[in-house]
Amino acid sequence: MIPALKSDSSVDPVVITGLGLVTAAGSGAAAFWRAFQRKESHLGRLRQIDAAGLSVGRGGEVPDELLEPVWLDMPGRDAGDGGDRALRLAALAAREALDDAGLLAPRREVRIGLALGTALGAVQTLERLAAGRAPESAWRAVSPDQLSSAVAERFGLAGPRWTFSVTCVSGLYALEQAAVDLERGRAGAMLVGGLDTLSRFMQSGFCALKALSPSGQLRPFDLEHDGILLGEGAAFILLETASRARERGARSYGAVLENRLISDAAHLTSPDGSGKGMAEAIRQALAGAGISPGEIGCITPTATGSPIYDRMQSRAALEALGARGAQVPATTWEPAVGHLLAGTGIAGAVHAALVLDRGAILPSFGVESKDPECRLRYVLDGEEPFRGRSVLALTVGFGGQNGATLIGLPPPASGPARAPEKAPSPPQAAIAAAAAAGRYIPSGDGAAKAAELFSPARPEFSTDPESLAALFPGRWNPRRELPPGLGPLVQTVASALQAAGWWEPGQPDPVPGGLALGTDWQGLAAALPYARDLARSGPAGASPSGFLFSLPSSAAAVLGILFGLRDYQATITGGALSGFQALSHAIDRLAGGKASRLVAGALTIATPELRPFLEAGGVAAPGEEAGTLELAAAACLEPGGGDGACRAALVEGRDRPLDPAGGAVEDAPELERLPAGFRRLAAPALFSLFSALEHGKMPCLWSPRDPAQGARPRGLSIQVTGTFLKKTSSIN
Amino acid sequence: MPLTDELRAQIKEMLVRRLRLKVDPAAIADDQPLFGDGLGLDSIDVLEVVAGLEKEFGAAIKTQEEGERILRSVNAIAAYLVEKGSPRKA
Structure with missing residues (x-):
């Protein structure tokens, strides 16, 4: 740290x-x-x-x-x-x-x-x-x-x-x-x-x-x-x-x-x-x-x-x-x-x-x-x-x-009375070191470098409880099912961590680092059945795990336990932009020297039960057949990168998540079969950004106000499972 | 309420359903420890079973510690229900 x-x-x-x-x-x-x-x-x-x-x-x-x-x-x-x-x-x-x-x-x-x-x-x-x-x-x-x-x-x-x-x-x-x-x-x-x-x-x-x-x-x-x-x-x-x-x-x-x-x-x-x-x-x-x-x-x-x-x-x-x-x-x-x-x-x-x-x-x-x-x-x-x-x-x-x-007490106008501890390894130094080691992505041949770094590792494991207990020794009860909809997220984060060389299956040691996860409404997928049960049967015998998984932070909590990512565990519930916000939040922490390794990711879940919510939010059109969709995107970030020639910018506040010049959102072929409303959601949108990076359309991430302080993704992966609109397509 | 095989079977069925166990209810031995190397339940499972006992058997267990004491095995749960005279609700 x-x-x-x-x-x-x-x-x-x-x-x-x-x-x-x-x-x-x-x-x-x-x-x-x-x-x-x-x-x-x-x-x-x-x-x-x-x-x-x-x-x-x-x-x-x-x-x-x-x-x-x-x-x-x-x-x-x-x-x-x-x-x-x-x-x-x-x-x-x-x-x-x-x-x-x-x-x-x-x-x-x-x-x-x-x-x-x-x-x-x-x-x-x-x-x-x-x-x-x-x-x-x-x-x-x-x-x-x-x-x-x-x-x-x-x-x-x-x-x-x-x-x-x-x-x-x-x-x-x-x-x-x-x-x-x-x-x-x-x-x-x-x-x-x-x-x-x-x-x-x-x-x-x-x-x-x-x-x-x-x-x-x-x-x-x-x-x-x-x-x-x-x-x-x-x-x-x-x-x-x-x-x-x-x-x-x-x-x-x-x-x-x-x-x-x-x-x-x-x-x-x-x-x-x-x-x-x-x-x-x-x-x-x-x-x-x-x-x-x-x-x-x-x-x-x-x-x-x-x-x-x-x-x-x-x-x-x-x-x-x-x-x-x-x-x-x-x-x-x-x-x-x-x-x-x-x-x-x-x-x-x-x-x-x-x-x-x-x-x-x-x-x-x-x-x-x-x-x-x-x-x-x-x-x-x-x-x-x-x-x-x-x-x-x-x-x-x-x-x-x-x-x-x-x-x-507010410090005097001249600054704190005593100079606080100096950072031994400020971001500028880390950036320089990364560049010297040839690990940063130059703007010219981004595609080749990106392909090298971002080869998407497909998940090779099951997320049933026994498999999880073997993959994460001593960290998961071999009997406990993952909360609803979290399988793709766990696999996606595992793939990203593996690609970055931060984690190996079966590794007993915790992964040093923290998490910033964006989710549009993940908790709602569990909260709604809990609330319905409460309305129907009253509080006696209400399910404690049903309540726990209703909290939007439950996904990050599960990732924290599985991988031992404990430095920081932010969950951002910013609607459709929460994926970008999670990434932005992570970059801010890295650039500010408050973290040395962070996983930024997003999770989007849609179930038939959430249908009225999706329609009220304009995500799904009324009358479309409803299925289940679980989407996750993740990238491992550490300080580095930062090149003034980067073509795309990332995230300032909520209203301009992407530089139009980057043109990333519509450029991810994997998302073409998603209903239009879904492409803008937390996980798909973040994935499209990662996808643009992977295909060299965006050589690195940087903050437009401060190009020297960027964050470099090291491994990333995406997984799309399930189908939402059976009538129009299946997404696999 | 007598300490019957039927009561034990009802408890096992509740355990399997509530905890989504991948075992045949009949395969759980009456004396099998529910924690540690037995069924391997953890503290959230304890609470889940406590909730099940409350909802389905009308047994109010006040604290997690009390739950851990009572939930040692199917036999221990059955004995507790008999002692409390808790009827099966549904």
Whole structure:
């Protein structure tokens, strides 16, 4: 792993200039702080959702009156026009953050982008559709990217637009991209948010996973801690570069000093109890920010109230911070409002900003007798003053997702007080080395070189459970089927990794590197049957794996486990452009020195059950016979390439994914038999780009704003299986 | 509810269906361990079976740990259901 490059003291830090937070405690960061200060728990019996049959019927709901559609000027009913609770929640918190930053009124001089994280998006609309209680037009709203589009439209946000879905760390992945967009000047400000609503869907899934507190009490770090209580909420922050904030006289709450994400990649639900992955994330964050453990003034673990997470974060902090780990005051706000799912990471940033702003650390509550295995210095009695430079916020998510975020006092105008760690191998050096070794692709004879590099390796293995267990020793249960539709993705990624020389079948060692996966609606293929079953039979006996595979991040989680790709696991659910966005996101990370190896890919699934959704989105024409289609594309990327003579450009924001000169999308003969609507989707579109590379039409990938910082694909493959339109063709 | 072969057969059928096992239900021995080298179930399987017991036998198991204790073998599950007097639902 190459350490961060934001180290250079000339780099303009990214600061927080607006806060928005809507929780069970009410609307506004001040209401949240007040509830925490008064030790008010806003967790109680669920009212807004039907709790019948749920084994745990308690949580933290946002008061309905705050989400009145009329008040939000979003008078819709069910579809993407304001009706879904997730959208109203997002709109309310987004408005707060924009207003707080003084950017609510449209200002032409500031181009604002949006990066959003959500685990399940407009899930209440999906529930109503599954129960036959919503019009067909509502299908459009259930794709998570529609949530971002609606918020952007509501507030006139014209900058880049991203939607990430990585369980409870979703918001922190959005934060990663937002910081890059600001650094590269793609936006003058970025609105970054995380949110999820409570729903029968979510609550029943957590009940099925036995993750919720049977006693109905959220007691983090207590000997009696027995599980999570969920709260709904949306947390937003407005980010700008420090220089721009100064220019317009905006108040800065603090700087995002670092944000590191690592996955344990060991299990579909459980974290690695040793806390190794989280400890690594903390160490990397400190190194990247160039601050010492002594400068951390407060730690905020994600206090789910679940023993394994409470203890794991304590171990991780002690391991990464040494003796200082046991001295830093630690607190948690979750007993006041519950575990905010994808809202957690950004809510942690909002809380950190408030700690810095008010100079105070509030005591956590709900602890009567501390679990001896939770060994941090939890603040439990009275308020303590904040001393130090930075708050370390820890965020955990299903499947061992770890986030370590440092929010600190804004550095003085001249730059950080102390120069952070220098990268030993910055991208420029890597590019030079690659060129010297003759490994980069020159623009002249791209075709020959590309043919050499991109010979598509056809999958030579089956993806039945026994074969997977043999291919991935010790990583896959020989009895567990892959989630629906993931076979082609696993084979495609395997082929790409093999072609790149990063992985061999049967290899016991994990593949160093991470993932950026784009998917239009992969989770929906599992979520819809789960929602239908829930509507029909109620929550008792709901399938825990059915719920898990409903999460859009489940595909990346499976790849992470199989190949041991754990450095980073982004899932982008940006609709049809999500494949390009995943590739762009990966290139940004490589170019920024935050990763040394990434797999970028895309997955598109269509089943007959998804038909109404596809028709509402204009992907499939009504009346066409429906079959099943599973498409995947993947490429292995590492820093390199970058040649000013490249003919095609890649990805800036969402509106111009390809340079028309590249002409790639229609140039892939393998896709000709796909229905026209499908050629534009995540996997086919990304494949057509790869195909153009393979055929030498596009010798390399580069970012048009910064041709020196490219990323070079080393191996890639594509697989098309199944048929969607049996009437017109079969695709094999 | 008596501890009968019929109850054991119902449990085996539920296991095979719910976990999509590629075995004949009758081939699962009454005492065969369900975890480790036996049927090789993992922690998500445990939850899946707990959900199956709840839905089909009306047996509410509160925590994953409790599930792991009860789900040692078909016989152990059957004994638990008999003790709880859980009727088969459907």
